[in-house]
Amino acid sequence: MTSQHLLIITGAKNKPDLARRVSPGLRISLITRQEMWHTVWDMEKFERVIVLPDDTGDAEWLALARTIHALDPIDAVGNFTEKDLDKAAAIAADLDINWHSAETVQAVGDKFWMRRRLLETGVDETPCEVVTSPEDLREAAERLGYPLICKPRRGISSQGISRLAGPEDLDGAFAWSSGGTRDLDSTDLIVERFHAGDEYSVECLSEDGRHLVVSITKKFADREHFVELGHVVPAPLDPQTTTRIADTVTRMLDALGVRDTATHTEIILTGDAVRIVETHLRPGGDRITNMVAAVTGVDMPDAAARRYLGQSVLAEAEQAVAAYETASDKQCAAIRYAMPSTVGRVTAVEGVEAASKLPGVQEVTVMKKPGSELTQLTGSGARAGFAWALGASQEEATARAQAAVDELRFEVEPGTP
Ligand SMILES: Nc1ncnc2c1ncn2[C@@H]1O[C@H](COP(=O)(O)OP(=O)(O)O)[C@@H](O)[C@H]1O
Ligand SMILES: [Mg+2]
Known part of the structure; x- marks a missing residue:
């Protein structure tokens, strides 16, 4: 097989390494915008990089993609962010590359459009x-x-x-x-x-329009500003509820025209009803994919990259999920975030090493390093650090992650807002 050429639109970060791992010899070109320039971690990983002003119109994106294609034919398009999916869809359609349609991208990125589609198709009448x-x-x-x-x-x-x-x-x-x-x-x-009830996220893998629910995660959120405080995988759910969630999410993916990718869907269970909050044409963040990989063996970012590069992923993932479901000694995973109530500039963070050595702990990461500001909770960016852990039950994994987070101490210089 000759090596493939992938055009990444907008987001880069660790994606070149990931894509090259699943397609050896892969050549990668990138078209991005100035605002996302910081996501280009390593220029050497690309054949070429084009950086555009944030307000550049579709016509210019398209013309540049065509030029790259004329020089070095593009086999696949990838965009692993929530920005410029419309540009990626337009480019893929123009180059006749299998990707999400413009309608799908619109319905996923625009929460009003999504509600309209879900209402029309009877999936969710919110x-x-x-x-x-x-x-x-x-x-x-x-x-x-x-x-x-x-x-x-x-x-x-x-x-x-x-x-x-x-x-x-x-x-x-x-x-x-x-x-x-x-x-x-x-x-x-x-x-x-407003839908009252517990929140979950659903990781799905889609191939040629067939969907597999890989895992359901339960989320713990701050009730005032809805910032996520933690997650546990798999969510503790009875089989009927699991089936109901899988059915609704699968119908939603069909309604929005999602056919080939990893998706991360957020839902709320209100009594018996499964309400869609939103979905994404990418795997989940917040280490959910790490936890899902640790417990089920399905690596969602890897599967998404393979799918964009035209490889089959579903059969293997189905086997892994079936094996996990029938296993007698299921592992669980949980993440908890540190939310210090103090406000001010961080001068030191203690306890990271001790936290990392606690039982089952897989990772401890400090987001608010010395020099950064601890503010009141305003978004997921306000979280100060996290730990995730494995355990033999949801309770054990959660208690272990919480114990690790409780070890972290943020010293602040008070007085700064
Ligand atoms: N209709 C709703 N009913 C109840 N809670 C909601 C609703 N919409 C959003 N939320 C809460 O707000 C959070 C963020 O909303 P979401 O649409 O997912 O925005 P974002 O794209 O910023 O994640 C959700 O995870 C949920 O906790
Ligand atoms: Mg959300």
Whole structure:
């Protein structure tokens, strides 16, 4: 087999290494935008890198991709971020490369569009409206009824999520959610029915339109600003609920036209109903994929890269999942985040080594290193560190991860905001 040529759009980080591992000799070109330039970790890994101003239009992206293709034919397109998926879809369609359609990318990235598709297809009827002013929000809230969630239409990373219990929350919610659109491509907000209940994420692998639920993860979140505090894999669920979740998520993937990739879907269980929060055309973050790989043996980022490069992944993953489900000594994994209540500049972080040596602990990482600021909880970026651990049960894995996080001590210089 001759070596392949992959065009990565926008995000790079460790992806060149990952892609080359699954396709030896792979050549990689990158077109990215200035805002994402920091994700180019190593220029040497690319045949060529093109960096565009953030407001560059589709026509220029397309023309540059065509030029690269003329010089060195492109076999595959990859984008492992939530930005510029529309550009990647347009380029892949133009070069006749198998990738997500423009409609799929739109339905996944735009939370209002997603709600419309899911309503039309009967998968999830959560009422939802677009709002662009406090007045819009008030009117929509009157129509929809409380409690509600207001959030950026194209939101990521839990930024700008507001819960509205009643009209007294309107102004604060609008301000908070609008503040969350600062780094996004759209300032629109949506308001939708608030779903009470436990939250889960569902890791799926799709190949030629066939979907496999690899794992379901239970999430623990801060109830005020919805920042994730921890996860446990697999989620403790009875078989009926597992089937219901798998059925809804599979129908959602079909409704949105997802056919070939790893996806990470967030859901809420409200009584018996499975409510979709959002999905992503990429594997989960927050070390979920590491934990899923550790317990089931399915490496989601690896499978996603292989899928984009045209390799079959489903049969192998199905076997691994079936083996895990029937195993008598199932391992579980959990991650917990450190959320220090202090505010100020970090001067020292103690306890990392002791935490790493605790039973079952696989990784301890400090995000707020000395010199960085501890602020009040405003998004997943405010988390100060994490640990994840394996155990023989969900409880044991969670207790072990929590014990490791409890070892971490953040010394701060008080007074700075
Ligand atoms: N309709 C809803 N009902 C209840 N909680 C919600 C709803 N929408 C969002 N949330 C909460 O806010 C979090 C972030 O929302 P999400 O749409 O996933 O945004 P992001 O793209 O920033 O992750 C969810 O994980 C969930 O905890
Ligand atoms: Mg989310």
